[in-house]
Amino acid sequence: MSSPDRLVVTLRTAAHDLVGGCSIRDLETTLTRIVLTAVATVPGADAGGISMTEDGRTSSRSPTTETISKLDRLQSELHEGPCIDAMEHAPDDGVVTAEDLAGPDASRWPHFAPAAVEAGYCSVLSTQLVGVEDTRAALNLYAGRPHTFDDAARLTAGLFGLQAALLLHGSRQASDLQRTIDTRDVIGQATGMLMERFAVDGEEAFRMLVRSSRDTETELVDVAAWLTSEAVERRRARAPRSHRRGHPASTRSAGGGGARGGLGDERGRAR
Amino acid sequence: MTADALVAHLRRACRELNCRSGVRDHAEAVERIVAAAVAAVPEASTVGLTPADTHPSTLDGVTAPIGELDALQRELHEGPAMEVLDDPPPDGTVVAADFAGSDGARWPTFSEHVLDAGHRSMISVRLEVEGAPRAALNLYGSRADAFDGQARRAAGVFALHAGMLLLAAEQAACLQRALANRDLIGRAKGVMMERFGLDEDAAFARLVEASQASNIKVVDVARWVDEQCGERATSGAGPGRPHVA
Numbered sequence A: 001m002s003s004p005d006r007l008v009v010t011l012r013t014a015a016h017d018l019v020g021g022c023s024i025r026d027l028e029t030t031l032t033r034i035v036l037t038a039v040a041t042v043p044g045a046d047a048g049g050i051s052m053t054e055d056g057r058t059s060s061r062s063p064t065t066e067t068i069s070k071l072d073r074l075q076s077e078l079h080e081g082p083c084i085d086a087m088e089h090a091p092d093d094g095v096v097t098a099e100d101l102a103g104p105d106a107s108r109w110p111h112f113a114p115a116a117v118e119a120g121y122c123s124v125l126s127t128q129l130v131g132v133e134d135t136r137a138a139l140n141l142y143a144g145r146p147h148t149f150d151d152a153a154r155l156t157a158g159l160f161g162l163q164a165a166l167l168l169h170g171s172r173q174a175s176d177l178q179r180t181i182d183t184r185d186v187i188g189q190a191t192g193m194l195m196e197r198f199a200v201d202g203e204e205a206f207r208m209l210v211r212s213s214r215d216t217e218t219e220l221v222d223v224a225a226w227l228t229s230e231a232v233e234r235r236r237a238r239a240p241r242s243h244r245r246g247h248p249a250s251t252r253s254a255g256g257g258g259a260r261g262g263l264g265d266e267r268g269r270a271r
Numbered sequence B: 001m002t003a004d005a006l007v008a009h010l011r012r013a014c015r016e017l018n019c020r021s022g023v024r025d026h027a028e029a030v031e032r033i034v035a036a037a038v039a040a041v042p043e044a045s046t047v048g049l050t051p052a053d054t055h056p057s058t059l060d061g062v063t064a065p066i067g068e069l070d071a072l073q074r075e076l077h078e079g080p081a082m083e084v085l086d087d088p089p090p091d092g093t094v095v096a097a098d099f100a101g102s103d104g105a106r107w108p109t110f111s112e113h114v115l116d117a118g119h120r121s122m123i124s125v126r127l128e129v130e131g132a133p134r135a136a137l138n139l140y141g142s143r144a145d146a147f148d149g150q151a152r153r154a155a156g157v158f159a160l161h162a163g164m165l166l167l168a169a170e171q172a173a174c175l176q177r178a179l180a181n182r183d184l185i186g187r188a189k190g191v192m193m194e195r196f197g198l199d200e201d202a203a204f205a206r207l208v209e210a211s212q213a214s215n216i217k218v219v220d221v222a223r224w225v226d227e228q229c230g231e232r233a234t235s236g237a238g239p240g241r242p243h244v245a
Helices: A006-019 A027-041 A066-078 A082-088 A112-118 A151-198 A202-215 A220-238 B003-017 B026-040 B068-076 B080-086 B108-116 B149-196 B200-214 B218-234
Strands: A047-054 A057-061 A095-098 A123-129 A135-143 B046-051 B093-096 B121-127 B135-141
Touching: A006 A027, A006 A151, A006 B149, A027 A047, A027 A135, A027 A151, A047 A066, A047 A082, A057 A066, A066 A082, A066 A112, A066 A135, A082 A095, A082 A123, A082 A135, A095 A151, A123 A151, A135 A151, A151 A202, A151 A220, A151 B003, A151 B149, A151 B218, A202 A220, A202 B218, A220 B149, B003 B026, B003 B149, B026 B046, B026 B135, B026 B149, B046 B068, B046 B080, B068 B080, B068 B108, B068 B135, B080 B093, B080 B121, B080 B135, B093 B149, B121 B149, B135 B149, B149 B200, B149 B218, B200 B218
Parallel strands: none
Antiparallel strands: A047 A057, A047 A135, A095 A123, A123 A135, B046 B135, B093 B121, B121 B135
16 A cells, blocks of 8 residues: 555645634635645745735735735736636636746836835745635635645645635635625614514515615615614614613413413413 | 646546535535546546534534445444554555455455445545545546556545545535524514613623523524514514604
8 A cells, every 4th residue: 555645634634724623605715725825835925815806806815914915916906916816817727826926027016026026025925715706705825935836736735726616616615605694684684673663474564674675775685684773773762771661562472381471472462 | 637637637626626616515515526536537437425423513414425435444443444544654545446455355354345335446536625524435436557657646635635635525514504693683682772771782782691690592582582572563562653763
C-alpha cells in the first residue's frame, strides 16, 4: 500500500477547518473562514481576502488586514491585477500568480504593482472561486517576499479554491433560505394578527395583506413588517402592561387545558 | 497527469457538481456526485456509494446510486468501503489494486463478488464533512492497477468537494423543513400578539409555554391555534368586512 498523499491530507484538514463547529447559514462567517483557512493552508501566504462581484459591483470581503482591503479594492477600481485576471480570464487551473511585483511583474500590472510593493507585498496569488453565472469571486493571497508562491503553493491553492467555491455556493444558498424564512415569519405574524383582529382564516387574512400591498404599492414583507411593528408600538403607547387582559377573550378559561392553556379561548371572540 | 491537468480535471468535475443553481436534498447531491466522479477520476468505469449508518441524518432514503456491490460491503462488513468508514487512513482513501491478486486475500468474500461483476480494482474514499451524512464513494476499475497515485489523489480531493455538496444539501433540506413550519409559527405568533398585545418574543414564549405544559410540539400548538381561528371564521363569529391599513 502506498503512503497517504500529503496534499490530500492537507486539504482534508483545511476542509475540516472550513466547516468545523459553525453554521454555513451566515455568509460573512463562511467568507472569513475561507480566507483564514487559505492563509493557514497555502504555503507562504501572509495575508488574504476575497473579492466578489455581485450585481456589477465588486467589493472586498473578509480581508485579514486593512491594507489587504485597500489592495483588493484598488484592483477592482483600477480593473487591474491578479485578482481581476483570476476572475475574468482564469487559466485552466484557475490560479494567477504575481511572482515579483517589484521586478518583472511590475509591467504586467503597471498601476497596481507599485501600490502593492509600497504596502510591503511582492507576491500575490489569486484563485478564481468558480461560481454561478451572476457572481464572480476570487481568493487573493499576499506575501512579502518575491517568488513566494511556487508550483506546490499554486496546486494547493487551486484545489483549495475549488472546495472553498463549493462551500461558498452552499453557504449562499443557505443564507438566502434563512432570509426567506425570516421574511415568511414576518408575513406569518401579520397574517395571524389580521386573523385575530378580523376573525378570518389564514387564507383570507393573507389575501387582505396582498390587497393592501397592491393598493399601497408596497412590498408584501414591508406591509407585514409595518403592521406588526405598528401594532406593538400602538399597544405599548396606550396600555403598557394591563393590555394583556384587554379583550374579553384573553382571560384564561378555567377549562382551557392542553395546548389551549394560556392561549386564550376563541369562544370569547364570538360576540 | 500533471498538476495543472489534475486541477483542470477537478474544476470540470466541480462544475458538474455545481451545475444549475442550488442543491435541494441528499438524493440530488448524491446523483450529482456520482455523475461528476467520472469526470474527476476517468479511470473509473462504475461509481457507487456506501452510506454509513451512524449519522443522525443518514442517506438511508437515498437508493439510486447505491449498487449491489456498495450495499454488499456493508452486509458483509468487508471491503474497501468498510475500511474507509471504520478506520480511514489520513487521506481517507483505500485502494484495491487487483482483486484477482493479492487483494483477494485481504477481502476474500467481497473479492469474489467484485470479480463476478467484471471489476478488477477499486478506490474507496471517505465523504465526510461535519454536519453532513457520512459515506464511502466507490470507484470500480475494469482492469488491474487501473488507479495510479494521481487517480488516488484526484479521488481524495474530489471527495472533499463532494462532501461540501452534501453539506449544502443537508442545510437546504433542513431549512426547507423549517420554512414549512415557519408559516404556521409566524401566524400563531401574530394571533398571540394581537390577542394579548404582546411583542414577537413574548408571543413566541407564550407558544413555547403552551407547548411545554401540554407536551405538544410548538409547531403543533401553532397549527391548533391556526385551526381554531379557521373554525371561528367559518362559523361566522367574526366582525364585519375587514380592511387593512
